Amino acid sequence: MNAVARLEQLDVGQDTIEQGFTALHSPALWRRANVRMIEKALSELSFEGVIVPQVETTDGGTQVFTLSLDGGGFRWHGRVNRWQQPIILPGSVVDLSSGEQAADATAVLAAVLAPLKLPAITLANYLRETLNTLAADTQMLASREGLRAIDWLALPGDRLQSLLDGHPKAIPSKGRIGWGVEDNLRYGPERAPAFQLQWLAVRHDVGRLNSTLDWDADRLVAASCAPSEHACLRERLAAATSRPENYWLLPVHPWQWQAVISPQFAQLLSDGRMIALGEAGDRYTPQQSLRTLNNIDRPERPNLKLPLTILNTSAYRGLPARYLAITPALSDWLQGLLASDALLTECNTAALAEPATAFVPHPVFHGLEGVPYQFDEMLGAVWRESTEQRRTAGQRILMASVLQQCDDNGVPLVTELIRASKLSTQEWLSRLFDLAVVPLYHLQARYGLGFIAHGQNLMLRFENEAPAGILLKDYQGDLFRADAAWATSEGLAPEV
Numbered sequence: 001m002n003a004v005a006r007l008e009q010l011d012v013g014q015d016t017i018e019q020g021f022t023a024l025h026s027p028a029l030w031r032r033a034n035v036r037m038i039e040k041a042l043s044e045l046s047f048e049g050v051i052v053p054q055v056e057t058t059d060g061g062t063q064v065f066t067l068s069l070d071g072g073g074f075r076w077h078g079r080v081n082r083w084q085q086p087i088i089l090p091g092s093v094v095d096l097s098s099g100e101q102a103a104d105a106t107a108v109l110a111a112v113l114a115p116l117k118l119p120a121i122t123l124a125n126y127l128r129e130t131l132n133t134l135a136a137d138t139q140m141l142a143s144r145e146g147l148r149a150i151d152w153l154a155l156p157g158d159r160l161q162s163l164l165d166g167h168p169k170a171i172p173s174k175g176r177i178g179w180g181v182e183d184n185l186r187y188g189p190e191r192a193p194a195f196q197l198q199w200l201a202v203r204h205d206v207g208r209l210n211s212t213l214d215w216d217a218d219r220l221v222a223a224s225c226a227p228s229e230h231a232c233l234r235e236r237l238a239a240a241t242s243r244p245e246n247y248w249l250l251p252v253h254p255w256q257w258q259a260v261i262s263p264q265f266a267q268l269l270s271d272g273r274m275i276a277l278g279e280a281g282d283r284y285t286p287q288q289s290l291r292t293l294n295n296i297d298r299p300e301r302p303n304l305k306l307p308l309t310i311l312n313t314s315a316y317r318g319l320p321a322r323y324l325a326i327t328p329a330l331s332d333w334l335q336g337l338l339a340s341d342a343l344l345t346e347c348n349t350a351a352l353a354e355p356a357t358a359f360v361p362h363p364v365f366h367g368l369e370g371v372p373y374q375f376d377e378m379l380g381a382v383w384r385e386s387t388e389q390r391r392t393a394g395q396r397i398l399m400a401s402v403l404q405q406c407d408d409n410g411v412p413l414v415t416e417l418i419r420a421s422k423l424s425t426q427e428w429l430s431r432l433f434d435l436a437v438v439p440l441y442h443l444q445a446r447y448g449l450g451f452i453a454h455g456q457n458l459m460l461r462f463e464n465e466a467p468a469g470i471l472l473k474d475y476q477g478d479l480f481r482a483d484a485a486w487a488t489s490e491g492l493a494p495e496v
């Protein structure tokens with residue numbers, strides 16, 4: 001079986017769980033994950049100025065980096081790029097105290113961070129997140145083993161997304177504190193698992209749906225449920241209450257349901273203000289952000305962004321009430337702005353609409369003065385237009401971080417895209433610049449709007465593998481408006 005066919009067959013049954021533990025404890029995969037992590041860590045820490053290696057240029061023109069530490073240090077080969085960041089030759093990092101290749105990432109981090117004299121709790125948490133990241137990385141490496149760059153591009157967008165390296169700068173990028181190995185296999189992107197959601201009936205007085213006019217509560221359920229499934233949820237509700245008309249239905253991530261909602265919202269569930277209706281509807285698969293899910297049974301239906309109270313890359317991944325309240329209005333306004341600007345329409349600049357959100361405040365935490373944010377963001381949802389709905393025949397839409405991705409032989413995916421486009425590299429990159437950088441700059445300079453357009457928030461549209469436009473997403477909490485008189489506010493509701 002070739003690697004693509006093998007990927008297509010992955011499903012998270014008991015077998016996959018066992019395979020997951022096997023991958024995690026496989027000497028070869030564990031070593032590879034560690035070696036990659038060490039290279040990333042030394043490169044990023046040098047860039048940030050946390051460590052300062054000595055650099056010598058050899059006669060052959062390559063550079064040798066030496067980091068001396070008490071009792072040892074590390075040496076590697078590579079080159080300094082134009083941002084003064086060392087790009088490390090894969091496999092070249094040597095531990096000077098043993099003379100062998102460095103292959104224990106947490107030991108390397110503990111050694112290079114020692115001079116900072118971090119509080120032990122800070123260092124230990126950092127190393128714990130690093131070990132969790134390595135565990136997820138072994139799954140990632142196992143899933144993509146043997147795939148060449150060109151094979152990656154033959155995969156459907158969801159599947160390709162699941163194989164990406166993840167955050168390019170954060171060292172413990174898959175810390176996911178709160179998840180165990182099985183949770184990662186069931187709900188992390190690395191294995192592209194498919195799972196159904198849990199459903200809750202929420203009484204009108206305990207939570208709020210916010211939506212633009214044409215998205216009512218029924219249409220939101222239909223976004224995830226075929227008519228028969230929807231009818232089944234209605235029957236379960238009718239069996240549980242004599243007043244079903246007093247409730248609306250909310251999808252919940254299955255991990256969040258069992259780990260957080262069930263115990264923390266038990267009061268509402270026991271007195272009937274919320275009713276658990278069980279699993280139902282279409283199957284979903286996680287995007288790289290973990291908490292946003294694609295509907296894989298009907299990909300043109302909206303994505304769902306659902307709270308996950310786990311700590312990942314510096315934040316608990318919940319959903320805050322204050323953003324949810326204004327999201328549909330903000331989304332509508334942004335759609336209008338993009339459609340009204342000649343440069344943006346010419347560049348095919350779009351944003352994925354977020355027509356509806358929901359939030360259920362915790363009955364005690366929500367009003368507790370000074371409570372940390374993660375206690376107040378446990379239950380809610382964002383419905384986001386899927387890229388599939390925006391894609392026209394012959395196009396593909398990919399996360400922008402694909403541009404930074406190499407296969408495990410070091411071949412960049414972008415070289416295959418450029419080759420397939422039949423454009424010269426310069427022409428391809430110029431189009432990318434014109435269609436991605438220029439619109440983002442225009443939004444900022446003309447309207448005072450700043451997007452956090454990192455590789456996970458920006459989607460690229462390709463036609464015949466050539467850049468053909470961008471899609472912005474994830475602006476509900478992360479859109480900045482310049483505090484200046486010229487920044488645009490026309491048509492923006494005051495509360496937004």
Ligand SMILES: Nc1ncnc2c1ncn2[C@@H]1O[C@H](COP(=O)(O)OP(=O)(O)OP(=O)(O)O)[C@@H](O)[C@H]1O
Nearest residue numbers: 166167168173288289292312313401454455456474
């Ligand atoms: N290339 C990448 N760049 C940035 N973050 C990435 C990347 N790949 C994976 N991630 C992960 O995606 C998340 C990015 O955080 P961000 O706040 O932008 O997204 P989100 O709000 O969680 O979800 P979404 O973008 O789906 O709305 C983090 O959990 C981060 O670790």
Ligand SMILES: [Mg+2]
Nearest residue numbers: 289456457474
């Ligand atoms: Mg994001």
